[in-house]
Amino acid sequence: MNRYEQFRRAAVDRGLPEDEVDKFADQLRFAVWLGTGSPDDEVVGQSGGLPRLPVGTEWPGTGNGSPLPFVASVDCALLPRAEGLPLPEDGSLLFFLNHDDDMEAEAPLEEPDHARVVHVPAGTETEEASPPEGHATRTFFHENIPFLIPEHRLSAWVRPVLPDWLEEQDAEFASDAVKQLLDDLKHVEELLNLVDELWPDPNRGAALRLGGYCREIGGQDPPYTQMASAALSATVDPDLPRAERTRLRREEEHRLNTEWLPLAQFHTTSEFYYGCFLISTDDLAARRFDQMRSFTMFTE
Template sequence: MDRYEQFRSAAIDRGLPEDEAVKFADHLRFVVWLGTAGPDEQVVGQEGGLPRLPVGTDWPADRDGTPLPFIASIDCALLPRAEGLPLPEDGSLLFFLNHDDDVEAEAHTEEPVHARVLHVPAGTETVVASPPPDHDTRTFFHENLPFLQPEHRLTAWVEPALPKWITEEDYDFDSLVEERLFEELKHVEELRELVDVLWPDVDRSSGFRLGGYCALIGGSATPWTQMTYAGFADLSDAGEYQLIREWVPLAQFYTASEFYYGCFLICFDDLAARRFENMRSFTMFTE
């Protein structure tokens, strides 16, 4: 029984209307969280350090040839499965981001200049990449942070996620679409409580996650607003809601800076088809 069926069955057992439980579950997503691995925990990847790149592959760089800082790599075959999140079942995902330059970039319709996601298929011959030339004297960021960050081994677990308009009391709806959907959920408190009962909060820190909903950090325009102005959808409440439904955070993470937060979004269809070149990056300034 997958988690969605588990939720539906538990809702019916509690006497909650099945049609409402199904509507509620339509907004329920499952997130793969990643945190520092303990001695006895499954290691699924690394944050920082040096990436393993396919033999003969150069370190990813922007269009000017400037190397992009390495964020993390994930072994997809070792990840716990999260229903509704069509991550690759094998191979590795590698994430690169220059947050200083990316935060100034607009929501381009082409592949991001200052961010990159690489999928290395299973069976590919790889090697630990050599650091870019002069990396030890190069400081990429206004804060003079080093190019290479310390390596941390990562473990993973799955948690549920719901949009803010469902989870937050007295929420000021961002759109009429959200308000209408909320009004259809007559038993929203009981359904929220059921999610908490089935999947209690995991009390551990994490700075990296795959899937779920986009965290909104700082006071800049949301990725959805930026995308509508870039032509990804109509300039309307319905257009933004369509993007939220069709796109998912491939990765969200704290950067080496305390002021910047990385968010890589991808369309569900592109994620399932492994078209990672269609990822879009929205670095957020936290203050």
């Protein structure tokens, strides 16, 4: 029995209406969280340190050849499975990000130049990469953060994740579809409580999250709003009334939120920046990691 079936069976056994249970379950996602664990936990990846790259492969960099800082890597074969999250079943995923330069990027619809996801297929001969030339003198902004950071081993667990509007029961700034859905859920408190009962919070800090929903960090527009605004700017008549343009943007945000998910989101080495790599579910299933879009968010 998978987690969705477990949730539906438990909800129906409590007498909750099946149509509401299904609508709620459609918003429920499961994410893989990774963090430092106890010595007995299985190691499934690492944050920091040096990445293992295919033999003969150069350290990933920008278009002008500037190397990108290594964030973390995970062994996909060792990760726990999360329903609805079509990660590769084997091989490794490596994440790279220059949060300073990515924060300044203004092309959310294009392949990022300051972030990269590398998939190393199973069976590929790899070696620990040598540090890029001059890495000891590379620092970020005015924070004096080194290019290389200490290695930490990561263990993994699965957590349920719900959209903020559902947990807060506030759809004031959401699309019409979301407002209608929240209005249809007459037993939302019972359904939220059931999620907490089935999957209690383990009270563990996560360094990296795969899947789920993108967190809204700081005061800037969240990633889906940025993507929706950029997509509609080329197609929507600027003379449309503001209310109509807002409605269209919210509908586009809802569509993107349905079709895209955070491949990885994480705190950077800076207390001021948070990284989020978005990818469509179809591209993730097809391992088209070059279609990832990166959004570095300022935390204040």
